[in-house]
Amino acid sequence: MEIDTDGDGERFWRRRVLALAGVLGTVAVLAWGCVRGTAEEPVTRTVAEAATPPPPPTAMPTVTVTVTTTPTPGEDGAACEDDDVVVTLGAAAKTYAKGAKPTFRVMVVNTAENACAFDTGTLDLRITSGDDRIWSSAECRDGNAAKETLRRGVPYVREVVWDRRRGCDGKGARPGTYVADLHDRKGKRQVFRLR
Structure with missing residues (x-):
């Protein structure tokens, strides 16, 4: 008696393939169900949506950069x-x-090759009598002092008038001898008399 090994073997493998296909199909259905989510919260995002960046904000802040250059000497x-x-x-x-009222003339001349900015606030005309400081143009100035552009050899001239008071709003100075000079500046002092 002959045994049909070819028929049995073919059936054996056919059954194995069908069983394996069934297991794979079941796994695929379960995986699909997990990915889909529930009916209340369906999973609707696609890969393209997930990779898309959010839209930019409607109002972007404006940045203003101001560059100020300071000239070198x-x-x-x-x-x-x-x-x-x-x-x-x-x-x-x-x-x-x-x-x-005693009147004085202050003159400033730039001797450098280039024009420069001069702070007129550094010109402080002081009136003294001995060791007593009577008046200061810097202390009694109205408003801020301006900066002047000085070109080589072109003088800046300023007239300073003393109202004969001690301080900015003090009593009138007595007759006598006084000295006018520019504080912290080299230059000839001016000696004068009040009658």
């Missing part, structure tokens, strides 16, 4: 160096009659 517009300016002081008279 020797360039036009740089601050004047003390060694490059010559300051002189002159008086309108040596003696002032009763009621006349």
